[in-house]
Amino acid sequence: MSGPDALTRSVLADQVKERLLEAILDGSYPPDSRIVETAVAKELGTSQAPVREALRGLEALGIVEITPFRGARVRRLDVAELLEAYVVRSAIEVLGARLAVARLTDDDVAAIARIGEDMRRVADAADGRALAIVDASFHEKIMSLSGNSTLLRVWRSLEPMSRTYITLVGPNSDPQWTCGLHDPILEGIHRRDADAVVAAIERHFDQVRERLAGSLAGVAEQQDSAAQPATGTS
Template sequence: MNLKLEDKNTLHLKVCNVLRKAILQGDFEPGQRLIQSELADSLGVSRMPIRESLRKLESEGLVKLEPHRGAIVKAMNVEDIEEIYHLRACLEKLAVEQSVPHLTAGDISELKRLMEEMEGTEDPEVFVQANISYHHLLIKRCNWNRLLSFIETLWNGFPQQTPTLLPGQMDLSNQEHQQILDAVNEKDESKAAVLVSEHIKRTGEALVNSLG
């Protein structure tokens, strides 16, 4: 296996990006035990960033940390990804349509600030955090709590780090985010909702194609 570190972020985030990509591409089999010493030797790092990375990957649902066994790769297939992104596209469309009419001037100002943060960074991890905040804020004023709970479950079911997996994802997402923000500024909740849905579908399809 050829695991390559990228140039950005802190060491444990570099390691995490490499391991995440290897898991999603099937370099590790579901049920396989990830041995810290072997990963550390393969990547030329100490065990500490490996441990930190495995904890993060557990929070993303890609591995399970078991007593006396360590990190076990969880099953994740293309059908899972397709289901998660399709459901997100449908449910977030509903939530955005409910939320946009009630966004405050402060909310819209914060959306603009997050847009500027995403456009101004080349660091995927900075982009990812701003992107998560952007999507959270778009649906913040939705009053359907069950709907928001379903969306939160989907967000926790798959990592949001597509910029570390898809070349050009950050630039394309910035363009789509700007179109969504324009619709929000126009108070056109239907247009904003459709744009969000298309944005999520496009990302999901790109991710599936990249792992095919």
């Protein structure tokens, strides 16, 4: 198919993909749950074609898995895979930051500062879900200012997977801690100091990986303990 109809379906599929991604990240579709094409199409008032295309897009991102005759389900991300994604994302953001700092205007610095203020506001409100959204927009703004569309596209392919750590850690997340990780980045951007921004980004991802590994290990231990049969004493 080509022409206006193909363009319309592609745009609609992107919109459906974003809606589904939001539902996955907010826990409406937990890991291992099925996503039924017909149900999604009915809920969103569309045909199954854009839903099917959206699911293929989420499969490409590693968020869902599609199996013949069984349909789509939300992937339960492997801890090692998630940590690997942070390593790659850190390297990408370091490059993006170096390119962006060299191009920053006063308006750019002000725009990033406003996102930082939004992040502090939602952190003070202890709204972890809103913080995840603002956090993503902060990093995306820096990547978009790099002026490198290929780099931005690669970053966008990893960001949804990285963002899931907030929903995986859940009640153990700390909005104030997450917000504070960005303060050194903001300070470096204000000074237009590329080395300071890069060092702050690298520390940011090192600390997130350490916290994520520890949090998920704790969750796994709790699940293992709950699964152990109770033993009595005589």
